[in-house]
Amino acid sequence: MHPEITAYLLEKYLNEKCTVQEKELVENWYASLSGRPDYLGSLSESEQFLLQQETYEYIENQISVKRETRQFRLTSFHWLAGAAASLLIGFGIYFFFRPSADSSRQVAVQTGSQPVSDFINFQNDMAKMVMHQLPDGSSVWMHAGGEISYPKVFAPGSREVTFTGEGFFDVSHDKNRPFMIRSGEMQIKVLGTRFNVKAREKQKVLEVAVVSGSVSVSAAGKGNDSKGIILKPKQKAFFETGSKRLTFIKMPVQVKKEIFEPVTILFEETPLSSVVRQLEQKFETHIHLINPDMNSCKLTADFEQQSLPSILELLCASLDASYTMSENTILIEGAACK
Template structure:
């Protein structure tokens, strides 16, 4: 059985002589496995070889930059003139958070003793800011995380499953992979999907976890106080509620509110529209309230065509175009910046 891949951060420690004996053994075992299979990529199609190379170099760059998170630099709006809003969203704009790699603690397996030296590294990402953060997972899935949300996962997903632990509120857009179901653990609740999009609200202080499905289907499992298994399967416009005190899991059809939740996409067009009118339209469409720290911003004009975009995407492009920032607390957004000339 081949050893698992080694994260670049661990390679850095090895090269600088800072590894523990167990870590050193892990790196050397991994290197020996590469030497024993020098032409491993040759049997793969060219497209897969290129994809693997790009992913490896991307991971190395990300890992080497983990020590010091760098702030996002906003592009001047004149650079973006003529570029469709949908292209900006496709490229993805990510905010700074708290990302670190830790060593997975020893796990006791029934009937056998585990070897701490073979523990897989785990990545923990926490949104420590006051904005919504888009975080990409190793398999290409993306989770849009609210402030104070945390996600943990093996730095390189296991080959037979995709598993994360999540707390807080976040919108998951899971990459389809029928052979490897995607599993999310939030407290005593497990969410299992193949490829879909849904919102998870798992804030323990609210005493109730909630899952809302937008596309595809989701299986939610939890155990009651008698440790009997409870399971529901959700389709679009359905939700699951798990009560933390009673350990009761129920499902129901999501109500049709007059306003959309921020993770639901809408299509909306603005043509030199004053920010004051933009805010009115967004508050009318979404279940949010928006305020300006500087009243002079209300006259700033926005031109953009948003097609099937969620509120966080719309808000980020709005802020980029007007060179302003925002903070979010629950469903209230505060926009900060200087008035337009």
């Protein structure tokens, strides 16, 4: 049973005006999102302090973004409940998917002189996409089974991660520290951009598709020579693991978007059945409501440059629903709106 959280209480928490009991109530609520009500108690004092600092910063950023760019509510909700949900959706996701004792483990290898304990390994064991935040502010939406390894603190001159599976990266720009991704024998180098990587284990052809910015993709060639290509937006690279061949193409113009590509879409008192239909028309996906009674729910929302995973998280949070994803099929489960 989750403790009751209101927008007023969250505002007090952000402004550091909570009583000790109220502060514990908010933090225990966040801990309960991951099914670990004892999670906060397992952290050291320094780890709790770090978490609080990240919490305040993230909430402030989310408030600023939402005030400037979008409104989101479900018409069957009261304003206060809707505000609390929409305001903290991003923060709740961040808290829930930040590395914890259950969701991450130490990498069993060392890089240079750094000890094993300085590395984090995160794997998405859920049947949906999750957003994982990296130490430099970059993020990755990972499909089920995706796995990423990286140092707790990036080196002064570089940011290197190891990744397997499929994920959409949004890399923070830092001209002094290139961002490097190693996926098997394929290497991706960027300064700040958005792109999708498909590099599942035993996959014969690995893929990189660029949404914005530019990406350098290289692979070890015969004789240990290095060969690479530069990808621009709407270009995709393919690396054949057998022949070690690296090629690229210009992505064809499609009526429907890939799920990681951002779109702007507005709903005004729109029945959920129509919302689903419009999302299917926008994205290369199929969405099914497990409970047909959910079709009667109505939605008012303004999504500005949002990918499908972001839209689904906001949608499900406001509906008190959940979703699972298998390839391009999405199942949404929830109760009828009152």
